[in-house]
Amino acid sequence: MKIIDLLKIGAIELNTSVATKDDAINKLVSLHETVGNLADAKAYKDAILLREEQGTTAIGEGIAVPHAKSDSVKVPGLSAITVKGGVDYESPDGKPSDIFFMIAAPMDGDLHLEILSRLMVMLMEPEFCNALRNAQTPEEFLQIIDKKETEKYPEEAVAEAPKRDGYRILAVTACPTGIAHTYMAAEALEKAGEKMGYPLKAETNGSGGAKNVLTKAEIADCDGIIIAADKNVKMARFDGKPVVKTSVSNGINKPEELIQRIVDGKASVYHSEGGSKESADDELEKESFGHKIYKHLMNGVSHMLPFVVGGGVLIALGFLIDTLMGNATLPDGSANGSFGFTSFAASVPFWIGKVAFGFMLPVLAGYIAQSIADRPGLLPGMIGGMIAAQGYTFNSMFTNQNMVGDSTAVSGFLGALFAGFAAGLIVNLLKKVFSWLPKAMDGIKPVFLYPLFGTFLVGALMCLINPAIGFLNTAVSNGLSSLGETSQILLSIVLAAMMATDMGGPFNKAAYVFGTAAIADGNTWIMAAVMIGGMVPPIAIALSTTFAKKFWTEEEIKSGPVNYLMGLCFITEGAIPYAASDPLRVIPSCMVGSALAGALTAVFHVTCPAPHGGIFTFAVCDHPLLYIVALVAGSVLGGLVLTLLKALTSKKKA
Secondary structure (H helix, E strand, O other), rough: HHHHHHHEEEEEEEEOOOOOOHHHHHHHHHHHEEEEOEEEEHHHHHHHHHHHHHOOOEEOOEEEEEEOOOOOOOOOOEEEEEEEEEEOOOOEEEEEEEEEEEEEEOOOHHHHHHHHHHHHHHOOOOHHHHHHHOOOOOOOHHHHHHHHHHOHHHHHHHHHHHHHHHEEEEEEEOOOOOOOOOOOOHHHHHHHHHHHHEEEEEEEEEEEEOOOOOOHHHHOOOEEEEEEEEEEOOOOOOOOOEEEEEEEHHHHHHHHHHHHHHHOOEEEEEEEEEEEEOOOOOHHHHOHHHHHHHHHHHHHHHHHHHHHHHHHHHHHHHHHHHHOOOEOOOOOOOOOOOOOOHHHHHHHHHHHHHHHHHOOHHHHHHHHHHHHHHHHHHHHHHHHHHHHHHOOOOOHHHOOOOOOOHHHHHOOOHHHHHHHHHHHHHHHHHHHHHOOOOHHOOHHEEEEHHHHHHHHHHHHHHHHHHHHHHHHHHHHHHHHHHHOOHHHHHHHHHHHHHHHOOOOOOHHHHHHHHHHHHHOOHHHHHHHHHHHHHHHEEEEEEEHHOOHHHOHHHHHHHHHHHHHHHHHHHHHHHHHHHHHHHHHHHHHHHHHHHHHHHHHHHOOOOEOOOOOHHHHHHHOOOOOHHEEEEEEEEEEHHHHHHHHHHHHHHHOOO
């Protein structure tokens, strides 16, 4: 890091007039604020004054270098002034100070010490200081510093040169499941940036965590950030930077447009407390109420999934082990009520899975609340979700000291949804209620006040509302369980077709969330239809590209085989490029194939306790071989219909 990398033109004022030490400090702080280095100018000035109380930062010979570490520093930087005639800054030699450098450093790191050391060495040379005093423009002032630093530290100058051509634009991509859309959007944005001549780096918030993470230095130096996400991402780090917020699908389909918004200066400046101020014509940054709800929900679902997948598969594994050991039935042929944990080998995965599964609803509610109210919403949301899962009521708490909930008041998935949104809204309300408290108590609010009052209010609300939602939840669960075979087939057709409608969009996600909720209520046949509905589209397309090559381009044929794997892994998004280029033929074909596969799962009485994993979870499903038959039948039908539509269209064009 070079000095001129930290000292912007706008943070330099030459031959200024200040009368006192406090005036000089105010001037230097205001320059920092002007160029956007500070989140809170008052807090930073307080830190400077606290440092001055420890001893003056004037070093003699007309030089003063005030500095401080503070949380109020947003971007590390320097400000500089020269003062005509100088000002009394309590210098050790008693002389007035006329050259000032003020160093603003964040709490993490020792940047101020490094830069202070380098400045001190350079300022010991009278010729250098006189050149600074005589500089007529900020540009000349910077040139003098750069020339001297290059002479003094040639190795550092060479090493730092490449960094000055960093990423002009940064991006963050994230989809609810963090599998396909996340990486497709990142690739599209990076390719578009390369094509348009604007170097771009994309951070992916996938299922395996954040990859290619944006650094503080990259964020500080970039022109703007694109957030292409359908779930919330960490935004505080972008405070003060131009930000375009949009859906992950826009990241895939409109990368050039998004980049151009940054280049044209049409992006709104983001502020972590107050949000971003939207420009009137900034349509891409506007979020509908429905999309906001969807994003909060998907944040909860994406964090819940590992618990459901891991727990569900382990529970199913316990069932499978007992089945193989002949423990599924009693000697008289009746069903064994302890099926799944009658042997040691079955009990271990079964109970570990039960523990993991038990976190599902608290995690769902907690991360919905966190999406709405940031970290302070997490605890109240999780407690609300736990109360929903256990069926606690005021009456059960009073009459049962062992804290056993009322089985009729278990509000389940619906209750967890209510708890998550309620907790987020309550914590945001508490933020407004406690906003009058002095700034010195800011550290107390998120660790004491919000958790204390938020948890109590959400807990009390859930105890009050649980009986009503519990009644509704029980009615829905019983209704699904009592569906006749015809009704089950119809529902399976609808859900499977929805999975193929928009390949990861709202219809797809609505069906998927319904399936995961049904697992929690024991209706695992619904998930069987949902999963196979998402597996069919990529495989159907792959079959058509393999056996009907004349209807596809060379690029589509080359990409086709990958869809076999994506389909088998339950990654529906593999079909998106094909659906986007030919929606009128691809989407209906996939819907027909998925609908057939979904219907067959109901006919074959297939159940699936795991909400993800595709063919790798078939072993823990009921009737796995018939499940494969349903998958093959649906995929073949989808591929045939797609090929037929391609052929008919080609004939008409001919």
